[in-house]
Amino acid sequence: MAPPLPLIFLLMIYGVSSADWGLSYSHSHICALKDSSVIMSCTYTYPTGYQIMKAFWTKSPIKVGEEHPDLSEDPEYSQRLQYLGDKHQNCTIRLSHVTQKDAHQYYFRFTTDKPGGTWLGTPGVTLTVTDLQVESPERVTEGDSVRLTCKSSCTLTDRATFIWYRNSQPLTERRDTNNELLLQSVRREDAGRYSCALHGHTYISPAVHLNVMYPPRSISVSISPSGEIVEGDSVTLSCSSDSNPPAEISWFKGGTLVGSGRIYSISKISSNDSREYKCKSINEHGEKYSDAVTLNVMYSPRSVLLSINRSGEIVEGDSVTLNCSSDSNPPAEISWFKGGTFVGSGRIYSISNISSDHSAEYKCKSINEYGAKYSDVVSLNVMHPPRSTSVSISPSGEIVEGDSVTLNCSSDSNPPAEISWFKGGTFVGSGRIYSISKISSDHSGEYKCKSINKHGEEVSDVVTLNIMYPPRNVSVSINGSGEIVEGDSVTLICSSDSNPPALNFSWFKREKFVGSARIYSISKISSYDSGEYKCKSINKHGEKYSNAVTLCVMSVKWVLWFKAFGVGVAVGGGVVVGLGGASFLSKKNRRTAMKESAVR
Numbered sequence: 220m221a222p223p224l225p226l227i228f229l230l231m232i233y234g235v236s237s238a239d240w241g242l243s244y245s246h247s248h249i250c251a252l253k254d255s256s257v258i259m260s261c262t263y264t265y266p267t268g269y270q271i272m273k274a275f276w277t278k279s280p281i282k283v284g285e286e287h288p289d290l291s292e293d294p295e296y297s298q299r300l301q302y303l304g305d306k307h308q309n310c311t312i313r314l315s316h317v318t319q320k321d322a323h324q325y326y327f328r329f330t331t332d333k334p335g336g337t338w339l340g341t342p343g344v345t346l347t348v349t350d351l352q353v354e355s356p357e358r359v360t361e362g363d364s365v366r367l368t369c370k371s372s373c374t375l376t377d378r379a380t381f382i383w384y385r386n387s388q389p390l391t392e393r394r395d396t397n398n399e400l401l402l403q404s405v406r407r408e409d410a411g412r413y414s415c416a417l418h419g420h421t422y423i424s425p426a427v428h429l430n431v432m433y434p435p436r437s438i439s440v441s442i443s444p445s446g447e448i449v450e451g452d453s454v455t456l457s458c459s460s461d462s463n464p465p466a467e468i469s470w471f472k473g474g475t476l477v478g479s480g481r482i483y484s485i486s487k488i489s490s491n492d493s494r495e496y497k498c499k500s501i502n503e504h505g506e507k508y509s510d511a512v513t514l515n516v517m518y519s520p521r522s523v524l525l526s527i528n529r530s531g532e533i534v535e536g537d538s539v540t541l542n543c544s545s546d547s548n549p550p551a552e553i554s555w556f557k558g559g560t561f562v563g564s565g566r567i568y569s570i571s572n573i574s575s576d577h578s579a580e581y582k583c584k585s586i587n588e589y590g591a592k593y594s595d596v597v598s599l600n601v602m603h604p605p606r607s608t609s610v611s612i613s614p615s616g617e618i619v620e621g622d623s624v625t626l627n628c629s630s631d632s633n634p635p636a637e638i639s640w641f642k643g644g645t646f647v648g649s650g651r652i653y654s655i656s657k658i659s660s661d662h663s664g665e666y667k668c669k670s671i672n673k674h675g676e677e678v679s680d681v682v683t684l685n686i687m688y689p690p691r692n693v694s695v696s697i698n699g700s701g702e703i704v705e706g707d708s709v710t711l712i713c714s715s716d717s718n719p720p721a722l723n724f725s726w727f728k729r730e731k732f733v734g735s736a737r738i739y740s741i742s743k744i745s746s747y748d749s750g751e752y753k754c755k756s757i758n759k760h761g762e763k764y765s766n767a768v769t770l771c772v773m774s775v776k777w778v779l780w781f782k783a784f785g786v787g788v789a790v791g792g793g794v795v796v797g798l799g800g801a802s803f804l805s806k807k808n809r810r811t812a813m814k815e816s817a818v819r
């Protein structure tokens with residue numbers, strides 16, 4: 220089946236007519252689409268009696284005097300030319316796959332067996348070959364109304380149906396009958412390579428690019444690396460956007476312009492870079508901002524600060540709050556240390572009813588998964604009044620007259636206390652140490668110290684100083700009064716002052732040891748007992764002799780003599796009769812002896 224020829228426009232019917240000879244072409248001008256098949260229809264007649272020798276088509280230029288070449292023998296045509304008619308009157312041919320080179324005038328010629336019986340069908344059939352060209356504006360803006368035209372150099376028939384292609388895909392929905400493609404309100408999707416063709420023909424026009432301009436759209440920011448961002452990392456923000464022509468990109472951190480270009484790089488990111496970022500895409504058709512993305516930069520604790528919620532002194536019983544603040548991302552865990560020992564966790568460490576046990580160096584530690592940091596050390600110094608006030612004596616054992624003795628008042632207090640000393644109820648000194656050099660028995664007594672600071676005072680228990688000393692004031696007394704007469708019982712008593720009290724005594728008569736108790740008794744005294752007596756008092760710290768006393772025993776006749784002369788006391792030779800150099804135990808001496816025995 221021969222394809223239809225929609226594009227052939229019939230100009231006129233051109234015919235030649237004579238009595239017997241004749242040749243006519245259906246169309247004298249044929250405009251054919253490149254690559255299509257062309258049918259050149261023709262009929263001819265010749266007088267009867269003639270016999271056709273050759274019948275063929277030839278083409279211009281016609282060279283006079285030369286035999287016309289047969290197209291079917293031309294290698295350019297032989298494959299494409301098909302004789303459709305018969306050999307008598309129908310001289311129709313078909314030329315397929317026409318190209319621009321085929322644009323010529325074509326003639327039918329035949330020869331007969333009779334001389335002069337030849338015919339050339341001039342002026343023949345003029346063949347023009349056309350292609351298709353898409354005409355379109357080069358660049359259009361989205362929303363414009365765009366008209367694409369499929370142009371050919373021939374006027375094509377009204378029946379011609381155009382087919383449009385975009386990017387080699389037929390636009391099935393459009394089958395415009397005229398040669399125009401109207402894109403009302405062009406969209407960016409309409410951009411592409413457009414070509415046109417005619418229905419029923421394989422020829423497709425060269426493609427023409429339709430460039431649709433549009434403002435930025437689909438603008439977005441991506442972050443690399445995509446996971447967690449840690450201080451010091453290098454971070455790259457990329458802005459992608461779709462626009463035509465390509466857009467200029469600018470970057471905003473918070474609201475501030477910080478850079479331009481599709482990539483915004485931050486090397487060594489810091490926490491200061493934890494902000495909202497967005498990019499702006501702009502071309503001559505419009506601008507658009509991306510959504511904001513937030514950079515959340517992680518970092519280890521820093522600025523770890525320990526604060527106490529009170530200023531000034533902390534006194535026992537107070538409530539104190541320690542507050543550990545630090546800067547980190549993510550927020551840190553806080554732990555508390557007293558000295559080096561963990562004591563708690565949480566941002567606040569509270570101590571209610573604080574005591575001196577809480578006096579220590581405190582610090583807190585702030586830790587998150589990126590690191591840890593300690594605060595500076597803060598000392599809690601808890602004030603309290605004196606307590607455990609006590610006196611210690613040095614040396615600790617027996618104190619002997621002449622020793623150096625130190626009383627030490629120790630007291631637990633904060634701040635340190637003022638110490639004062641009392642003997643009995645009397646203030647005797649101040650300072651923590653109360654020293655007595657060369658102590659004497661006068662220092663014996665009850666001592667205590669008083670410790671005082673601004674928060675209170677305390678008095679120690681009483682300590683007693685008991686000063687030891689060797690015997691002194693050793694004396695001999697005789698119980699009884701008046702003269703000692705032969706036959707009397709006489710008691711000599713050795714008295715002494717000592718600490719501890721002397722228990723060991725010795726009696727001597729004229730340097731001769733005669734006894735060893737405090738009391739030396741002589742019953743039935745005789746004149747032989749007359750003489751000098753003395754005693755010795757001993758304790759562990761020493762011994763001492765009394766002065767010598769002289770016992771003068773009178774014989775009975777002497778007593779009678781005295782009585783006769785009425786003389787009570789005679790003085791002669793330095794000897795006191797009855798009690799020489801000593802005395803009777805007077806009332807006073809008795810008291811002394813009692814005192815001695817009271818002193819341990």
Ligand SMILES: *[C@@H]1O[C@H](CO)[C@@H](O)[C@H](O)[C@H]1NC(C)=O
Pocket residue numbers: 262303304305309310311
């Ligand atoms: C000539 O032959 C062709 C092909 O066979 C045919 O289509 C055409 O109608 C014929 N022309 C005439 C006038 O008979």
Ligand SMILES: *[C@@H]1O[C@H](CO)[C@@H](O)[C@H](O)[C@H]1NC(C)=O
Pocket residue numbers: 489490491
């Ligand atoms: C963060 O910003 C502050 C104030 O702009 C600046 O003083 C500081 O040095 C910055 N820190 C870093 C780690 O860049």
Ligand SMILES: *[C@@H]1O[C@H](CO)[C@@H](O)[C@H](O)[C@H]1NC(C)=O
Pocket residue numbers: 528529530538539540569
């Ligand atoms: C400190 O905090 C404790 C507990 O919160 C509170 O009882 C005390 O009054 C506070 N002291 C000061 C000086 O704010």
Ligand SMILES: *[C@@H]1O[C@H](CO)[C@@H](O)[C@H](O)[C@H]1NC(C)=O
Pocket residue numbers: 526528542543544567
């Ligand atoms: C702890 O200290 C921080 C920083 O100084 C302060 O903002 C916060 O209020 C304090 N917290 C308490 C409970 O005092």
Ligand SMILES: *[C@@H]1O[C@H](CO)[C@@H](O)[C@H](O)[C@H]1NC(C)=O
Pocket residue numbers: 536572574
């Ligand atoms: C405070 O502590 C002291 C000593 O631990 C205790 O005697 C006192 O009862 C406590 N006071 C309160 C109110 O808990």
Ligand SMILES: *[C@@H]1O[C@H](CO)[C@@H](O)[C@H](O)[C@H]1NC(C)=O
Pocket residue numbers: 611613627628629652
């Ligand atoms: C006083 O006593 C305290 C506590 O017992 C002691 O530390 C200190 O050394 C003593 N001072 C003297 C001078 O003995």
Ligand SMILES: *[C@@H]1O[C@H](CO)[C@@H](O)[C@H](O)[C@H]1NC(C)=O
Pocket residue numbers: 691692811
């Ligand atoms: C002996 O005792 C008396 C009376 O108590 C006293 O006055 C005197 O000083 C003492 N003598 C000595 C040496 O201690």
Ligand SMILES: *[C@@H]1O[C@H](CO)[C@@H](O)[C@H](O)[C@H]1NC(C)=O
Pocket residue numbers: 698699700708709710740
């Ligand atoms: C003296 O001592 C003796 C013996 O203890 C006693 O018998 C006597 O009565 C005493 N004499 C006087 C005067 O106290």
Ligand SMILES: *[C@@H]1O[C@H](CO)[C@@H](O)[C@H](O)[C@H]1NC(C)=O
Pocket residue numbers: 723724757
């Ligand atoms: C008493 O003292 C003397 C001399 O120092 C001593 O020999 C004697 O043992 C002492 N007696 C007693 C009971 O202590």
